[in-house]
Amino acid sequence: MTRLHDTLIVGAGLAGSILAYRLTLAGRNVLLVSDPSIPSASRVAAGLINPVTGQRLVLQGGIEELLASAQRTYHDIEARFGINILHEREMLRVFRSGKEKEIWENRIRDSTYHPYIDCKLHDDPCINMNHGAFLQHHTGYLDTNTMLDALHQWFREQKILIEAPLLYGDVTIEAENIQWQGVQADRIIFCEGWRSQKNPWFDWLPFQPVKGEILTLSTDSTIPAQMINRGKWLLPINKETFKLGATYERNELNETPTEDAERELLDAMEDIFLTRPAVRVTDHMAGVRPGTKDKQPFVGLHPEHLQLGIFNGFGSKGSLLIPWHAEQFTCYLIDGTPLPEQADIRRWHGQSPG
Numbered sequence: 001m002t003r004l005h006d007t008l009i010v011g012a013g014l015a016g017s018i019l020a021y022r023l024t025l026a027g028r029n030v031l032l033v034s035d036p037s038i039p040s041a042s043r044v045a046a047g048l049i050n051p052v053t054g055q056r057l058v059l060q061g062g063i064e065e066l067l068a069s070a071q072r073t074y075h076d077i078e079a080r081f082g083i084n085i086l087h088e089r090e091m092l093r094v095f096r097s098g099k100e101k102e103i104w105e106n107r108i109r110d111s112t113y114h115p116y117i118d119c120k121l122h123d124d125p126c127i128n129m130n131h132g133a134f135l136q137h138h139t140g141y142l143d144t145n146t147m148l149d150a151l152h153q154w155f156r157e158q159k160i161l162i163e164a165p166l167l168y169g170d171v172t173i174e175a176e177n178i179q180w181q182g183v184q185a186d187r188i189i190f191c192e193g194w195r196s197q198k199n200p201w202f203d204w205l206p207f208q209p210v211k212g213e214i215l216t217l218s219t220d221s222t223i224p225a226q227m228i229n230r231g232k233w234l235l236p237i238n239k240e241t242f243k244l245g246a247t248y249e250r251n252e253l254n255e256t257p258t259e260d261a262e263r264e265l266l267d268a269m270e271d272i273f274l275t276r277p278a279v280r281v282t283d284h285m286a287g288v289r290p291g292t293k294d295k296q297p298f299v300g301l302h303p304e305h306l307q308l309g310i311f312n313g314f315g316s317k318g319s320l321l322i323p324w325h326a327e328q329f330t331c332y333l334i335d336g337t338p339l340p341e342q343a344d345i346r347r348w349h350g351q352s353p354g
């Protein structure tokens with residue numbers, strides 16, 4: 001017997017899971033198919049939320065709406081499932097050079113930055129601050145694993161999660177719908193993370209995936225309560241445990257942890273502290289970020305086959321970007337509200353992916 005659905009979503013990382021959650025709350029009859037044996041970046045990510053990023057301290061466009069939507073979505077999930085996933089923490093940003101400090105001095109002349117970066121230098125006797133440091137506000141992290149576990153359990157209870165691979169050859173595109181293994185859906189939306197670059201219907205989109213690795217460390221030394229960023233970041237989870245990340249590797253795209261990355265991260269940690277804490281590596285994970293050429297997401301329907309869609313390309317900022325884009329995409333799919341131009345995949349149609 002054929003199962004009828006409005007929307008078949010492929011991939012239950014942050015993108016697919018939050019989109020499925022939004023569409024289900026909006027009354028859509030969603031089916032989610034995801035293969036737990038295919039690695040998910042969301043299961044590796046530290047979930048940092050940071051409005052001002054990079055050496056040039058660039059403020060994320062549309063930050064107020066993005067932050068408001070992230071808070072709304074994550075607090076709603078916390079209340080619904082009785083979990084604690086959004087941890088708001090200040091971030092100590094440590095300059096690595098006089099040049100970085102100059103950039104900060106320019107930024108604090110711009111009042112749009114004032115809610116997000118402190119205008120005075122900050123001191124900490126344990127941290128190596130020969131060029132200075134300042135505090136960033138509206139920063140924090142999302143406990144992505146706790147959230148995904150809760151959402152997946154909810155999907156399982158409603159019998160709308162199939163834990164299996166989807167093979168492209170098994171999808172048939174009909175005039176008004178798609179068919180896949182006894183399922184008929186008005187639409188299929190691909191949320192496969194970086195693997196979408198091999199998707200035959202969306203391989204014209206210029207993905208730029210970037211591998212990253214993260215360590216989890218335990219220590220008996222005292223570690224600071226706030227997050228620290230000195231190119232690499234340190235995220236305290238509790239008094240004895242912190243995460244240290246992340247590396248960026250564009251050539252070797254796989255989910256295998258490497259000794260080189262472990263050394264790079266531990267060296268960076270030595271540069272953060274005045275006295276190196278004694279640490280033990282308790283976990284080491286690797287994943288691939290679904291980056292894009294213009295650093296903007298890929299959202300929308302296929303220009304020729306409107307039964308096919310994509311919700312992807314959230315790079316290294318999934319925790320901040322996905323809730324707002326999921327709201328916008330839901331409005332587009334239900335009411336036809338135009339998509340945000342910067343995310344709409346039509347910007348790339350007809351162009352070479354090179």
Ligand SMILES: Cc1cc2nc3c(=O)[nH]c(=O)nc-3n(C[C@H](O)[C@H](O)[C@H](O)COP(=O)(O)OP(=O)(O)OC[C@H]3O[C@@H](n4cnc5c(N)ncnc54)[C@H](O)[C@@H]3O)c2cc1C
Pocket residue numbers: 010011012013014015016033034035036037038039040041042043044045046047048049164165166167191192193194195211212213214245246247286287288289290311312313314315316317318319320
């Ligand atoms: C090391 C590292 C650190 C990061 N740190 C941060 C951070 O601090 N803050 C932040 O916001 N972001 C961070 N990110 C980025 C973040 O992980 C991504 O933006 C986000 O998780 C992308 O989610 P996604 O759902 O698009 O992809 P994924 O999480 O990769 O999900 C894709 C899903 O699709 C499934 N799938 C793929 N193909 C198929 C198929 N054919 N059939 C069935 N299922 C399939 C996979 O199993 C997976 O579940 C980091 C990423 C990495 C790798």
